[in-house]
Amino acid sequence: MTRRFGSLAIIGLGLIGSSIARAVRAKLPDVRVVGHDADASVRDTARAIELCDVVADDAVAAVAEADLVILAVPVGRMEEAARAIAPGLAPDAIVSDVGSSKAGIAEALARALPGRTVIPAHPVAGTENSGPAAGFATLFEGRWCILTPASDAPATEVEALAAFWKALGARVETMDAAHHDMVLAVTSHLPHLIAYTIVGTASELEEVTESEVIKYSAGGFRDFTRIAASDPVMWRDVFLANKDAVLATLQRFNEDLTALQQAIRRGDGARLEDWFTRTRAIRRSIIEQGQDDAAPDFGRKH
Ligand SMILES: NC(=O)C1=CN([C@@H]2O[C@H](COP(=O)(O)OP(=O)(O)OC[C@H]3O[C@@H](n4cnc5c(N)ncnc54)[C@H](O)[C@@H]3O)[C@@H](O)[C@H]2O)C=CC1
Numbered sequence: 001m002t003r004r005f006g007s008l009a010i011i012g013l014g015l016i017g018s019s020i021a022r023a024v025r026a027k028l029p030d031v032r033v034v035g036h037d038a039d040a041s042v043r044d045t046a047r048a049i050e051l052c053d054v055v056a057d058d059a060v061a062a063v064a065e066a067d068l069v070i071l072a073v074p075v076g077r078m079e080e081a082a083r084a085i086a087p088g089l090a091p092d093a094i095v096s097d098v099g100s101s102k103a104g105i106a107e108a109l110a111r112a113l114p115g116r117t118v119i120p121a122h123p124v125a126g127t128e129n130s131g132p133a134a135g136f137a138t139l140f141e142g143r144w145c146i147l148t149p150a151s152d153a154p155a156t157e158v159e160a161l162a163a164f165w166k167a168l169g170a171r172v173e174t175m176d177a178a179h180h181d182m183v184l185a186v187t188s189h190l191p192h193l194i195a196y197t198i199v200g201t202a203s204e205l206e207e208v209t210e211s212e213v214i215k216y217s218a219g220g221f222r223d224f225t226r227i228a229a230s231d232p233v234m235w236r237d238v239f240l241a242n243k244d245a246v247l248a249t250l251q252r253f254n255e256d257l258t259a260l261q262q263a264i265r266r267g268d269g270a271r272l273e274d275w276f277t278r279t280r281a282i283r284r285s286i287i288e289q290g291q292d293d294a295a296p297d298f299g300r301k302h
């Protein structure tokens with residue numbers, strides 16, 4: 001029988017940590033949830049909104065009873081968060097995380113928690129908002145959660161973690177951490193980099209005032225501004241951690257951008273039309289598969 005967790009500790013009570021707490025309360029009401037955050041003001045907010053059964057001031061105390069510990073801190077803080085919980089972990093506790101990149105975190109957690117069962121995970125669900133008030137219980141519904149267990153991870157524990165995420169409404173996939181990082185570099189990290197670039201570039205163009213950028217932002221640019229409002233610390237860490245895959249993807253992107261630039265300069269309408277026809281077909285197949293993440297209610301709150 002699949003192991004069911006009775007007591008969960010969440011380290012980091014921002015958007016993702018607080019969404020897990022809310023989803024567990026809604027879908028797994030028998031699971032005890034203890035939360036901890038390094039930031040005292042976040043702990044105060046978590047207590048004020050009664051996010052968890054207990055909010056612990058101390059990381060060691062937070063994990064003492066837990067059979068599942070989820071680290072929901074920025075990617076660059078994973079190792080220190082793991083080191084902080086290590087002395088308090090129960091012998092059979094599983095440690096997981098929610099970081100947006102995976103290979104570097106797997107190495108960091110293995111260093112910090114030798115001999116422990118560590119199963120990294122990435123719920124591919126989020127918004128541009130951060131902090132404990134930004135979370136919501138339905139965030140993971142119908143969204144993928146990718147598990148990247150090491151090849152020697154115990155299958156029963158991987159299955160238990162998969163069952164946990166499915167109970168929160170997620171669809172679960174398992175893959176190698178390096179493959180995860182390459183796929184997410186294309187589907188998430190590069191798009192964020194492009195959004196950060198275009199919004200910054202638009203606001204710096206001498207010919208266009210900042211008020212015009214705001215006044216005339218049509219649909220496409222507005223979508224970019226939403227993404228470009230994402231948490232600066234979180235995304236700094238993602239790009240530093242997934243450097244190799246992001247740079248490889250960026251290289252390809254730059255080549256394609258140069259090809260389109262050349263088509264515009266040469267008046268090569270056929271090339272532009274071919275390219276745009278292909279991308280429209282991609283969008284349509286995403287919608288047909290029922291994975292329309294760009295739907296207007298994407299950042300919905302409950
Ligand atoms: N924001 C998003 O849309 C998504 C984020 N993720 C990943 O989830 C993780 C958390 O992201 P968010 O919840 O968005 O960030 P957030 O900024 O909303 O929350 C992070 C929290 O971690 C706390 N923290 C930092 N260092 C800590 C430490 N050493 N010990 C305890 N608490 C600590 C911060 O005080 C903050 O409250 C990141 O690794 C991110 O890559 C994954 C999927 C989506």
Ligand SMILES: O=C(O)C(=O)Cc1ccc(O)cc1
Nearest residue numbers: 100123124125126127128188
């Ligand atoms: O807000 C958006 O559009 C996102 O793309 C949210 C997101 C951010 C980071 C992740 O690792 C997964 C999902």
